[in-house]
Amino acid sequence: MRNRKPERIVKSKVNWKKRSQVNRLHLMMTFLSIAIFLSVAAGIFLAVVEIYDPFGEAEPASSIPLVSSSAAPEEEGLPTYDNSFNLVLANSQQALPDSFEPQLTEFQGVTVDERIVPALERMLEDAAAAGVTLTVESGYLSAEDQDAEFSRQVEELMANGYTRVRAEDSVQSSFGRGGYSESQTGMTVAFSSGEGDFASSEASRWLTKNSILYGFILRFPSGSEDETGRDCDPTRYRYVGTQNAEKMRQLSMCLEEYAEYVSRQQG
Secondary structure, three states, X not given: OOOOOOOOOOOOHHHHHHHHHHHHHHHHHHHHHHHHHHHHHHHHHHHHHHHHOOOOOOOOOOOOOOOOHHHOHHHHOOXXXXXXXXXXXXXXXEOOOOOOOOOEEEEOOEEEEHHHHHHHHHHHHHHHHOOOOOEEEEOOOOHHHHHHHHHHHHHHHXXXXXXXXXXXXXXXXXXXXXXXXXXXXXXXXXXXXXXXXXXXXXXXXHHHHHHHHHOEXXXXXXXXXXXHOOOOEEEEEEEOOHHHHHXXXXXXXXXXXXXXXXXXXXX
């Protein structure tokens, strides 16, 4: 009988390839897990740095002192009022309500509503303590006096070649008519600083930072001309109360927008 040769066992190349692919998959999963771990660790590290900033440099001190909000004027005894006073509104489209009666007094030679005097006086005192000079240039103006000045300015522009319609539109956007003006509230004051252009003065920068702590907001800010009906006026500030002033800054709203916002919230 012929001897049989032992059978040769040949390993399947297919099984070898499958095992190789499984090993490669395990390796890829290991690298992926490491990458995810490092990514999460880096995110946690950056979050800690963002919160505590252990390597950051101290911010340079501003040349204009900012009054700490922890010493908010209302907490130091300044009077507070409700929004029937704080948010009373007058503009080119809305007459001052007949029911509103300003309580007038003299402050540094200017007529204002006496209810804003404590906050106004505190603000000027703190500005002076910070080395900033603020002078109140104007405040309350009666409707009759405003209309007389309105007509005078219109005539002056017409003498310089304006049509009446163009002259009235121009004066309306910069000054306003009697009864449709902030000037009749006694709650708005215009400042000067003796530094020439008020908008670029140290006094203007101080007010921009600190006025809300005393309940005052810039009445006619740039970019809100369509809402206020008036050109930007960096000198004119209006009392609205500290809570409203702070909220208006958070929401980036002018008085017209904010008064409507409050009305919707209450409605």
